[in-house]
Amino acid sequence: MDNRDKISAFLRSRRDKITPEQAGLPVYGQRRVPGLRRGEIAMLAGVSVEYYTRLERGNLRGVSDSVLNALAQALRLDDIERMHLYDLARAAGPAPHGQARQRESRPVLRPSMARIIEGMPQLPAFVKNDRLDTLAANPLGRALFSPMYADPTCQANSARFAFLNPEARQFYVDWKRVAHGAVGVLRIAAGKNPYDRELSNLIGELCTRSDAFRVLWGSHDVHVFREGTKRLRHPVVGELELEHESLALPDENGLSVVVYSAPPGSAAEDGLKLLASWSATAGQEQDADTPSTH
Numbered sequence: 001m002d003n004r005d006k007i008s009a010f011l012r013s014r015r016d017k018i019t020p021e022q023a024g025l026p027v028y029g030q031r032r033v034p035g036l037r038r039g040e041i042a043m044l045a046g047v048s049v050e051y052y053t054r055l056e057r058g059n060l061r062g063v064s065d066s067v068l069n070a071l072a073q074a075l076r077l078d079d080i081e082r083m084h085l086y087d088l089a090r091a092a093g094p095a096p097h098g099q100a101r102q103r104e105s106r107p108v109l110r111p112s113m114a115r116i117i118e119g120m121p122q123l124p125a126f127v128k129n130d131r132l133d134t135l136a137a138n139p140l141g142r143a144l145f146s147p148m149y150a151d152p153t154c155q156a157n158s159a160r161f162a163f164l165n166p167e168a169r170q171f172y173v174d175w176k177r178v179a180h181g182a183v184g185v186l187r188i189a190a191g192k193n194p195y196d197r198e199l200s201n202l203i204g205e206l207c208t209r210s211d212a213f214r215v216l217w218g219s220h221d222v223h224v225f226r227e228g229t230k231r232l233r234h235p236v237v238g239e240l241e242l243e244h245e246s247l248a249l250p251d252e253n254g255l256s257v258v259v260y261s262a263p264p265g266s267a268a269e270d271g272l273k274l275l276a277s278w279s280a281t282a283g284q285e286q287d288a289d290t291p292s293t294h
Contacts, residue, residue: 003194004058007088011056013220014075015041022076044074060092080188084222087191109135113249113257117141122276123259124242130189130254131199132159132182140272143279144260147171147235159186159202163210173231173239183216184223189254191222225258236278240271 016035020027025040036044042052047067055063055071068089072082109127117125117138124141126134134156137145147168148154148161159182162168162175172178189199206213225246232240242260249255262268 003088003091003191006191007058007060007092008056010084010088010220011071011075014077014081015056018076041071041074045070047071058092060089062093063089080184080222080224083224084188084191087188091191091194109255117257120259122272123261124272125260126258127249128158128256128258130185130192130256131157131196131202132185133157135255139279140276141260143275143282144232144234144240157202158182159206159213163206163213171233171235173233178230179212180216180221181223181225183213183219184221185225187217187220187222188224193254225256230260234271234275237271237274240268240275241266242268242272 015038016033018035020031020036020040023036023040023044025036031037038052038056039049042049045052045067047055047070052071060068068085072085075081077085113127114136117127117136120138121140123138124144125138126141127136128134134145134148137156142149145158145161147165148158149156151161151165151167154160154165162172162179162182169175186199186203189196190203193199203217207217225244227243227245229241229243232242234240240262242262244258244260247257247259249257262272
């Protein structure tokens with residue numbers, strides 16, 4: 001799979017963001033480019049203009065780590081952008097044996113991991129893949145994201161929910177930040193997994209159906225979910241400000257455990273307790289409505 005267009009667009013987008021002042025370069029006359037010129041990046045990276053032009057045209061095959069490091073420094077890449085550049089360079093090489101086949105779309109979740117998230121009844125917990133599919137959630141997690149689960153067209157994918165369900169802009173208090181982060185996560189995944197057909201289909205679907213996604217996708221920004229704070233406006237318990245942690249599972253095909261929590265004594269902690277009570281009541285009512293087979 002040829003990823004030259006992805007490489008070229010990413011390098012250009014980073015070059016366009018750097019001003020001569022930021023790079024410590026003198027400015028003479030009026031400039032026709034929004035950021036640095038190719039020759040200026042080449043000089044900062046210690047390579048020839050011809051060689052950098054080849055790189056920016058998308059040819060990273062066989063490029064050494066020392067050149068990638070110099071390029072990352074010249075483009076002022078942060079740690080996540082640097083990781084993405086290395087992912088793009090690896091994908092530019094020949095595919096390892098068997099990788100050209102479609103990656104398994106839904107990795108099998110180990111029963112022990114499912115038991116772990118179920119064993120945290122007071123904290124919303126999920127297992128997600130790098131396409132933002134939710135592969136498993138405990139009852140409080142499903143209650144917290146009940147608007148997403150109520151829409152079967154989302155297929156428990158938080159990117160679909162964020163961009164294709166109008167309720168998401170009400171649910172996420174900081175929708176723009178959440179949307180930008182989701183696109184950045186998918187951009188990282190696309191750099192790592194160029195042979196993932198389901199990921200390509202998801203990105204194509206979102207680009208086709210959401211103007212907001214298409215604009216953000218064109219920025220080539222990247223993001224990794226780790227820890228942070230998220231504000232949600234839940235339809236049952238109101239606004240919640242929750243802290244979240246994302247823990248990558250080693251050797252698990254891009255799976256991560258995501259857990260939400262609230263500081264002790266906070267309004268958000270009271271909200272989670274109320275949500276747990278509502279979830280238990282809703283579950284009992286659902287069981288009562290289910291016809292007995294006995």
